[in-house]
Amino acid sequence: MKIATYNVNGVNGRLPVLLRWLNETKPDVACLQELKAPQEKFPEAAINDAGYQAIWHGQKSWNGVAILSRIGKPAEIRQVLPGDTEDEQSRYIEANIQGITVGCLYLPNGNPAPGPKFDYKLGWFARLATHAQTLLNQQVPVVLAGDYNVIPTDIDAYKPERWVDDALFRPETRQAFANLTAQGWTDAIRTLYPTETIYTFWDYFRNAYERNAGLRIDHFLLSPQAAKLLVSANVDRNVRGWEKSSDHGPVWIELKD
DNA sequence: ATGGCTCCATACTGGAGA
Numbered sequence: 001m002k003i004a005t006y007n008v009n010g011v012n013g014r015l016p017v018l019l020r021w022l023n024e025t026k027p028d029v030a031c032l033q034e035l036k037a038p039q040e041k042f043p044e045a046a047i048n049d050a051g052y053q054a055i056w057h058g059q060k061s062w063n064g065v066a067i068l069s070r071i072g073k074p075a076e077i078r079q080v081l082p083g084d085t086e087d088e089q090s091r092y093i094e095a096n097i098q099g100i101t102v103g104c105l106y107l108p109n110g111n112p113a114p115g116p117k118f119d120y121k122l123g124w125f126a127r128l129a130t131h132a133q134t135l136l137n138q139q140v141p142v143v144l145a146g147d148y149n150v151i152p153t154d155i156d157a158y159k160p161e162r163w164v165d166d167a168l169f170r171p172e173t174r175q176a177f178a179n180l181t182a183q184g185w186t187d188a189i190r191t192l193y194p195t196e197t198i199y200t201f202w203d204y205f206r207n208a209y210e211r212n213a214g215l216r217i218d219h220f221l222l223s224p225q226a227a228k229l230l231v232s233a234n235v236d237r238n239v240r241g242w243e244k245s246s247d248h249g250p251v252w253i254e255l256k257d
Numbered sequence: 258a259t260g261g262c263t264c265c266a267t268a269c270t271g272g273a274g275a
Contacts, residue, residue, distance in 0.1 A: 009263075009264065009274085010263085010264050010265070012265095013263085013264060013265080014264090034264090034274085036264065036265060037265090060265090060266085061264090061265055061266065061272085061273090062264095062265080062272090062273070062274090109273080109274060109275060110275095111273095111274085111275070149274095149275075163275090166275075167275085168275065201275075203261085203262075203274090203275065204261080204262035204263060205260075205261040205262055206260085206261060206262090215275075217275080244263095246263095246264095247262085247263080247274080247275080
């Protein structure tokens with residue numbers, strides 16, 4: 001099973017790019033973030049026409065997450081991260097697909113830091129860690145995929161010294177990510193490519209993509225039962241070079257059936 | 258260090274992203 005994650009940066013504005021990518025690479029499952037569309041404006045018909053069934057949790061203007069599948073409609077487990085009934089931002093959706101629990105997440109950016117947005121990020125992170133432990137306790141294959149807005153280590157940024165005060169790289173953020181993986185999660189890309197320079201995001205400024213001035217912030221975390229099935233993984237970095245592309249590139253893993 | 262780009266909302270500008 002090939003599972004992908006892609007921060008599309010506007011599911012309607014980027015629809016031609018999304019459809020082209022689905023058609024060319026045909027992931028079995030695709031987790032999308034930053035739909036930037038309310039629930040009723042999700043382009044369901046076009047995605048169905050492309051061969052996918054979808055569940056999604058939209059929101060006006062910002063955020064929004066979806067899970068697409070071409071191997072049977074995702075069986076929704078939840079569309080809210082537990083732990084805060086006041087949280088109205090659409091940043092998490094979870095489904096069962098052929099025995100795999102797939103969590104699709106869009107962790108808050110958190111800038112400027114410090115400040116209320118950074119506090120919200122760390123609070124959301126704590127809720128994710130609590131839920132992740134609950135999932136681990138189930139001892140089933142779980143894939144937590146998405147835009148974590150975390151640069152895990154120095155080798156995940158083109159110039160890490162420029163990011164030291166940024167919410168994506170501050171010590172609290174890196175520590176939260178390290179604590180999460182220490183529960184027993186496998187960072188799929190970094191496990192298969194321990195030392196390579198691999199980015200998933202290139203900003204729109206100053207020809208960042210052409211200069212490969214990027215960040216690795218979109219991640220796959222696998223429970224032990226899923227990590228055992230890991231065959232391969234990579235970034236479709238060429239997609240970032242397409243006309244009207246998102247500033248993120250798609251990331252994917254292949255799991256043994 | 259700064260400013261650069263692109264989305265969405267419903268507008269001629271601003272918030273947010275990372």
